[in-house]
Amino acid sequence: xxxxxxxxxxxxxxxxxxxxxxxxxxxxxxxxxxxxxxxxxxxxxxxxxxxxxxxxxxxxxxxxxxxxxxxxxxxxxxxxxxxxxxxxxxxxxxxxxxxxxxxxxxxxxxxxxxxxxxxxxxxxxxxxxxxxxxxxxxxxxxxxxxxxxxxxxxxxxxxxxxxxxxxxxxxxxxxxxxxxxxxxxxxxxxxxxxxxxxxxxxxxxxxxxxxxxxxxxxxxxxxxxxxxxxxxxxxxxxxxxxxxxxxxxxxxxxxxxxxxxxxxxxxxxxxxxxxxxxxxxxxxxxxxxxxxxxxxxxxxxxxxxxxxxxxxxxxxxxxxxxxxxxxxxxxxxxxxxxxxxxxxxxxxxxxxxxxxxxxxxxxxxxxxxxxxxxxxxxxxxxxxxxxxxxxxxxxxxxxxxxxxxxxxxxxxxxxxxxxxxxxxxxxxxxxxxxxxxxxxxxxxxxxxxxxxxxxxxxxxxxxxxxxxxxxxxxxxxxxxxxxxxxxxxxxxxxxxxxxxxxxxxxxxxxxxxxxxxxxx
Amino acid sequence: xxxxxxxxxxxxxxxxxxxxxxxxxxxxxxxxxxxxxxxxxxxxxxxxxxxxxxxxxxxxxxxxxxxxxxxxxxxxxxxxxxxxxxxxxxxxxxxxxxxxxxxxxxxxxxxxxxxxxxxxxxxxxxxxxxxxxxxxxxxxxxxxxxxxxxxxxxxxxxxxxxxxxxxxxxxxxxxxxxxxxxxxxxxxxxxxxxxxxxxxxxxxxxxxxxxxxxxxxxxxxxxxxxxxxxxxxxxxxxxxxxxxxxxxxxxxxxxxxxxxxxxxxxxxxxxxxxxxxxxxxxxxxxxxxxxxxxxxxxxxxxxxxxxxxxxxxxxxxxxxxxxxxxxxxxxxxxxxxxxxxxxxxxxxxxxxxxxxxxxxxxx
Numbered sequence: 043x044x045x046x047x048x049x050x051x052x053x054x055x056x057x058x059x060x061x062x063x064x065x066x067x068x069x070x071x072x073x074x075x076x077x078x079x080x081x082x083x084x085x086x087x088x089x090x091x092x093x094x095x096x097x098x099x100x101x102x103x104x105x106x107x108x109x110x111x112x113x114x115x116x117x118x119x120x121x122x123x124x125x126x127x128x129x130x131x132x133x134x135x136x137x138x139x140x141x142x143x144x145x146x147x148x149x150x151x152x153x154x155x156x157x158x159x160x161x162x163x164x165x166x167x168x169x170x171x172x173x174x175x176x177x178x179x180x181x182x183x184x185x186x187x188x189x190x191x192x193x194x195x196x197x198x199x200x201x202x203x204x205x206x207x208x209x210x211x212x213x214x215x216x217x218x219x220x221x222x223x224x225x226x227x228x229x230x231x232x233x234x235x236x237x238x239x240x241x242x243x244x245x246x247x248x249x250x251x252x253x254x255x256x257x258x259x260x261x262x263x264x265x266x267x268x269x270x271x272x273x274x275x276x277x278x279x280x281x282x283x284x285x286x287x288x289x290x291x292x293x294x295x296x297x298x299x300x301x302x303x304x305x306x307x308x309x310x311x312x313x314x315x316x317x318x319x320x321x322x323x324x325x326x327x328x329x330x331x332x333x334x335x336x337x338x339x340x341x342x343x344x345x346x347x348x349x350x351x352x353x354x355x356x357x358x359x360x361x362x363x364x365x366x367x368x369x370x371x372x373x374x375x376x377x378x379x380x381x382x383x384x385x386x387x388x389x390x391x392x393x394x395x396x397x398x399x400x401x402x403x404x405x406x407x408x409x410x411x412x413x414x415x416x417x418x419x420x421x422x423x424x425x426x427x428x429x430x431x432x433x434x435x436x437x438x439x440x441x442x443x444x445x446x447x448x449x450x451x452x453x454x455x456x457x458x459x460x461x462x463x464x465x466x467x468x469x470x471x472x473x474x475x476x477x478x479x480x481x482x483x484x485x486x487x488x489x490x491x492x493x494x495x496x497x498x499x500x501x502x503x504x505x506x507x508x509x510x511x512x513x514x515x516x517x518x519x520x521x522x523x524x525x526x527x528x529x530x531x532x533x534x535x536x537x538x539x540x541x542x543x544x545x546x547x548x549x550x551x552x553x554x555x556x557x558x559x560x561x562x
Numbered sequence: 563x564x565x566x567x568x569x570x571x572x573x574x575x576x577x578x579x580x581x582x583x584x585x586x587x588x589x590x591x592x593x594x595x596x597x598x599x600x601x602x603x604x605x606x607x608x609x610x611x612x613x614x615x616x617x618x619x620x621x622x623x624x625x626x627x628x629x630x631x632x633x634x635x636x637x638x639x640x641x642x643x644x645x646x647x648x649x650x651x652x653x654x655x656x657x658x659x660x661x662x663x664x665x666x667x668x669x670x671x672x673x674x675x676x677x678x679x680x681x682x683x684x685x686x687x688x689x690x691x692x693x694x695x696x697x698x699x700x701x702x703x704x705x706x707x708x709x710x711x712x713x714x715x716x717x718x719x720x721x722x723x724x725x726x727x728x729x730x731x732x733x734x735x736x737x738x739x740x741x742x743x744x745x746x747x748x749x750x751x752x753x754x755x756x757x758x759x760x761x762x763x764x765x766x767x768x769x770x771x772x773x774x775x776x777x778x779x780x781x782x783x784x785x786x787x788x789x790x791x792x793x794x795x796x797x798x799x800x801x802x803x804x805x806x807x808x809x810x811x812x813x814x815x816x817x818x819x820x821x822x823x824x825x826x827x828x829x830x831x832x833x834x835x836x837x838x839x840x841x842x843x844x845x846x847x848x849x850x851x852x853x854x855x856x857x858x859x860x861x862x863x864x865x866x867x868x869x870x871x872x873x874x875x876x877x878x879x880x881x882x883x884x885x886x887x888x889x890x891x892x893x894x895x896x897x898x899x900x901x902x903x904x905x906x907x908x909x910x911x912x913x914x915x916x917x918x919x920x921x922x923x924x925x
Contacts, residue, residue, distance in 0.1 A: 127787045137640060141631065144797065212719055212734045214786025283732055287802070300630070330800045330827025344731050344805040347786030353924065 070302045071097040075111060077123040077195055078102040078238050079259065080290070082323050089318070094309045096302060104193040104237065104560075110404040112138055112295070119296040120303065124148075124195040124259070124288035131352050132404065141294040143307045146316075146325040149287040149343060150199040152186070153263040153276030154255040165277050168341050172207040172281045176224050179231025186255035187234035187246045191362055192408035193560035196239040198359075199286045200257045204228055205358050206346045207283035214347035217354045220361060229366045231255070235484060237560025241543060247271050248541060249517075259288060261324040264337065268324070284344035290325070364413035364437055370484035371416040371476055372562045373469045376454070377491040377525075379423040383456040386492055386526060393552040394451040397559070399439025401552070409559040411444070413437040416483075418472060419450060422465035423458030424497035429472065462491055464498030466520065466536075467507055474515040485518045486562045488555075489536065490547065492526025501532055505539055521561055523547040523554045598626045599853045601648035602641055604656075604746060605631040605793035606813050607845065610874040619867050623860040633744035633790035635915075638663040648854030650847045652792070652813070653746035655753075657846035658908045670847040670858035673868075673876035675815040676899050677750050677843060679704065679737070679835040680799045684728040685808045686833045691725035695835060700894045702835040707758050710735075715759075715777035717784070720808070729808060734784060738795050738807030741788040743919050746843065748782065751811045752914060753905035754841045755781060765906045771914055778914065779921050792816065800827040809835075813843060814895065818875030822891040839901040845876065 081102060091097050101118075103111060109129045112121055113136065123129065126142055133139070152175060159165040162178065178184035189197035202215065208228065209219040234249065236242035239258055243266065246256050250272055256263065260278060267275045292310065294303045309315055316327040320335060327334070334340060349355055376390065399410045411417060411434050418431040430450055434443045469487050477485050495501065508516075519542035522533040526548070537544040543561070547554035603611065610616055611629045620627055632641065634651035638659040643649065649660050650672070657669060686702045689695035689710075696705045704710060713723075713735050720731045742748035756765045759774040782788070789795060792813060799810045800820065814834070821828040847862075849855040861867050868878050872887045881898075888895060905911060 131787070144794075147801070212732050213717075213736075213784040284805070287806075326801070328797065328801055330829075331825050342729075342731070342805045343803060344733060345802065345807070347784070350783075350785075350787045350922065351924075 069095050069097060071099060072119040072299060072302060072306070073117075074098050074100045075108060075116070075118040075121045075295075076100045076102055077108060078104060078240060079124055079195060079262075080122055081240060082261075082265075083319075086315075086319065086322065090306070090309065090315075093315075094305055096306050098306075104405070104557075105195045105198050106192055106405040106408060109133075113404070117296070119294075119299045121293040121295055122290065123293075124290055125199065125348075126289075126291040126293055127348050128198070128355065129293075131350070131355070138295055139293045140297050140300070141303065142291040143311065144289040144291050144328050145307075145310050146290045146319055146323070146328060147287050148259040148261040148290075148325045149280065149285045150196055150203060150257065151260050151263065151285055152255055152257050152279045152281070153266070154184070154186075154279060155272075155274040156277050157274050158184075158254045159277035159279075164279060168280075169282055170279050172204055172228070172283050173224070175279070175281060176204075176208060176228040179229070180227030182230070184231045184255050185233045185253050186231050186257055187236070187242055187249075187253055188232050188257040189236050189239045189242045190560035192359055192405070193237040193557070194239050194242075195288065196242075196258050196262070197235075199288060201358060201362055202348065202355070203284070203286040203346055206286075206349070207281060212283070212347075214351070215349040215354050215358070216351055217357050220354070220358055225361070225366045229362070229368065230482075232368060235367070235561060237557055241561075245541065250274075252517075259325075260338075264324040268337075278339060280339065280341055280343060282344070284346035286346050286348060287343070289328070359408055363408065367412075368482060368484050369412070369414035369416070370486065370562050371418070371473070371480075373418045373420060373473055373485075373487040375420045375422065375465050375469050375487060375489045377423070377460060377462070377493065378421045378427075378454050378456050379458050379460045379493060380456055381460075381493050381526060387454065387456050389551040390490065391451045391454065393547075393555040395448050396552050397555060398444040398447050399437070400448075401556075405556055409556045410437065410439070411447070416476075417447070418469075420465055420469050420472075421454055422461060423456075424461045425458065426461070426465045426468045429468070459497050460491065460493045460495060461497030461499075462489070462495040463501060463504035466504060467499065470507070470511075470515075470518065473518050474511070477518070478514070484562060486542075487518060487520040487540075488523065488558055488562075489520055489533075490523040490525055490551075490555075491528045491533075494527070494529045495532070501535070504536075508539055517541065519543075519561070521545065521558045523551070523558070525551060525554075596621060596624055596626050597853055597856070598628060599647045599857045600628045601630075601646050601650055601854065601857070602632050602637045602643075603629045603650040604634045604652040604845070605791035606652065606747075606796075606816050607650060607874075608793065609819060610871065610876075613870065613874070615873075616867065616870050619864065619870060620857075620860065622866075623856070623864060625857055625860060627857060631791060631793070633740065634746035635659065635749060636744045636790060643850060646854075647851055648847055648849045648857055650845065651746060652845050653750060653843050653905075654846060655749055655905055655908050655911050656746045657844070657848060659912075660848050664848065664850055666848055666850060668849055668855065668858075670849075670862040672845050672847050672858070672861045673871045673878040674842050674844045675813045675876050676840050676902070677747070677754065677837065678812060678814040678817060678840070679837060680796065680810040680812045680817055681808060681833050681835050682804045682831055683833045684831070685804060686835060688720075688723055688726050688729055689835075692723050701896055702833055704835050704837045707754075707837050707839070708762075711755055711758055711777070711781075715780055717780070729804065731805070733808075736785055736807075736809070737781065738785065738799075738810040739782065739788060740792055740795060741790055742782050742915055743922070744790040745792060747792040747811055747813060748788070749911060749915065750841050750843055750905070751781070752778060752918075753911060754837065754839070754903065756906060756914060757839070757841075757903045764904060765910055765914070767910075768913065771910070771917070775914065775917055779918050782918055783921060796820075813875075815875035815877075818888075818891075818893060818895065821893055822873070822875065822887070834895065836896060836899070839903045840899060841903050841905060842899075 191197040191201040208224040316332040420429045421427040520540040521542045522544045545554040634656035739748040847858040
């Protein structure tokens with residue numbers, strides 16, 4: 043009897059307590075402007091909601107893009123990027139960050155194939171320096187993938203780290219000590235660029251035969267090994283001069299949500315969540331109570347100083363784009379069929395002109411056409427018009443080069459029906475021929491269309507053409523922009539068979555053109 | 563027997579309901595007599611205010627406290643002080659700045675803590691071998707601050723020191739701090755460094771500043787990006803190892819608070835170094851209205867709250883209580899520090915910080 047009574051009492055208590063609990067967990071929803079590298083947190087969001095009653099609604103964005111959204115005051119409750127230092131610097135006195143707390147850590151490092159690491163004596167060697175890496179890259183032995191610094195935090199962090207290390211000063215980078223010569227050598231080895239670190243990883247996996255290294259977050263590289271996505275597993279190199287660690291600060295933007303924010307941070311920094319986060323995402327914990335698991339290398343991680351000087355960062359980004367990275371040759375295949383008449387043509391012209399330095403937003407400044415870059419425009423309707431090629435020698439927005447491109451954009455006239463694939467085939471013929479002459483550049487094709495193919499060769503015919511290209515002519519990617527009534531599936535398929543990616547230009551054609559710049 | 567269950571259940575249900583209503587009404591009643599006080603605090607006091615024992619002790623005084631963290635120097639410049647009941651920065655210069663900004667004269671000196679350097683045994687060993695650090699009674703003292711600051715000002719690296727095998731790194735020899743424009747702990751380092759570089763005299767004229775401003779700027783500018791509040795660098799110290807910053811300027815209380823915690827993040831490899839001379843940071847509460855005033859009085863006068871402050875590593879009038887705290891957690895730190903300097907006047911310190919700020923802006 044007594045036990046029965048106890049049982050009843052117990053059930054009663056549980057009911058009462060869980061009743062209270064339910065009240066405390068009154069569901070709250072927070073909007074989060076997040077860096078795209080946080081997509082791997084998605085599987086943990088359900089957990090967070092169950093434990094705290096807080097639902098996080100993530101919307102993803104690139105580095106400068108995200109910083110810009112914060113500065114112009116785009117409404118969001120929280121912001122969460124791989125690091126907040128750049129954002130703190132650009133926001134200046136316009137302080138939108140009301141509180142911030144680091145949630146996890148991951149240094150940006152180099153992964154090289156085990157076979158190569160052994161050959162170079164880099165496996166298990168704690169003395170490898172960025173200088174050693176720059177040498178191997180300059181002489182063509184190291185061929186690596188790295189995301190574009192202007193669009194992706196991993197690329198940005200890597201650039202700051204490499205430039206700081208190669209400057210030889212060991213202090214925070216300033217304008218005067220950006221070591222031009224060494225940087226050039228280092229970036230000769232970059233053979234794959236991307237606008238996002240997630241896409242970069244997928245492309246690296248597809249192209250692992252021609253590449254032997256990749257720069258990314260430690261967590262991303264460890265996941266490649268763990269998930270056996272690479273045939274020759276990667277050895278992680280933590281260069282001796284130091285690295286820069288991303289610390290993923292969760293930032294409070296909307297002051298009215300402070301209480302919920304505090305509750306969320308308390309859970310995210312609890313041993314329970316930190317342990318789970320480490321196991322699942324392979325990022326390092328921010329509390330000493332959770333010990334690093336054996337999977338992590340634990341050499342002395344020397345942390346480089348992050349610059350506090352916006353002018354130095356600006357100069358570094360521009361000198362990367364205009365001087366140090368491989369120059370690129372981008373082909374723009376542009377639909378000027380009759381349906382483009384009116385507002386659509388205007389959007390296209392504005393999008394192109396924005397890339398000549400007329401877009402002065404944060405992301406616009408760094409996505410403009412670069413010095414040394416060659417651009418070929420191929421307008422088409424049911425026929426393919428003569429192409430126009432420009433090479434930028436002066437990237438100033440008022441230079442003759444940029445003005446010529448603006449004039450060209452203004453000269454486009456809508457007419458006729460839509461023959462997508464014959465125009466693309468022309469682009470491929472020109473691109474492969476150019477690449478045979480100058481193999482050390484990035485080649486890419488952009489296709490912008492607002493309709494379905496109704497003239498010239500078919501999608502199948504084009505796929506056969508791509509498949510029939512000799513080995514040396516393969517690998518040039520097409521990035522497609524869906525506009526107007528373009529066939530989304532066909533555009534995706536086209537990107538897939540060429541190894542490219544597809545972008546939605548229906549909301550903003552300008553944004554789509556900007557987003558592709560990181561891949562060119 | 564089974565027949566009994568139904569009536570018992572009903573009885574329990576009624577009883578439970580009654581108790582439930584009683585409890586919730588009672589809670590409502592007691593909530594009404596508790597005053598909520600909102601304020602801005604330096605981040606190193608966050609754990610103190612979140613401690614359930616502190617919350618309970620404050621509730622006994624009829625107070626519930628809501629805090630927002632900020633850099634102590636930020637409080638005066640970046641917040642609408644009218645929206646808060648009090649500010650509780652670290653350091654008398656930051657307190658003075660807030661008092662002037664808010665036009666308030668009253669202030670409570672609640673507790674204090676000396677500045678110390680969070681470091682590592684291997685690092686202390688190298689500095690010892692180079693004559694900069696010395697151990698006395700199991701405590702590390704930086705006995706030659708002058709030499710350390712000279713090495714920093716001369717832009718030496720760890721790899722330039724002798725007997726540095728344990729940390730032969732090309733990193734510059736620097737003291738890791740917060741942003742001196744925003745945070746008190748960096749301003750305390752500036753105060754201390756200015757005293758030492760001014761031939762062990764408190765700086766008291768613009769002429770003296772002119773003589774030493776260059777090495778002083780270099781202490782901060784070369785660090786690159788710095789955080790706004792002292793909890794940041796200390797958290798990095800706990801998880802990122804000596805590769806991040808081998809020397810970090812902190813409040814002694816931060817280290818003691820962490821060391822006394824169950825499941826502490828302080829490991830055997832870590833060491834706390836005491837600069838000689840060092841400088842004290844007073845934690846001063848500035849009330850903006852009666853509610854803030856009640857909190858200030860409670861924190862300064864209530865013996866229970868004063869005792870709890872010690873449990874979070876702070877020092878106050880109760881020297882015996884502090885000794886007991888150290889003993890019970892088996893911590894070895896200097897009982898009393900005699901070699902302590904005063905910060906320069908508010909105006910002099912502001913002038914130095916303004917000059918450094920100008921350099922940040924590229925002037």
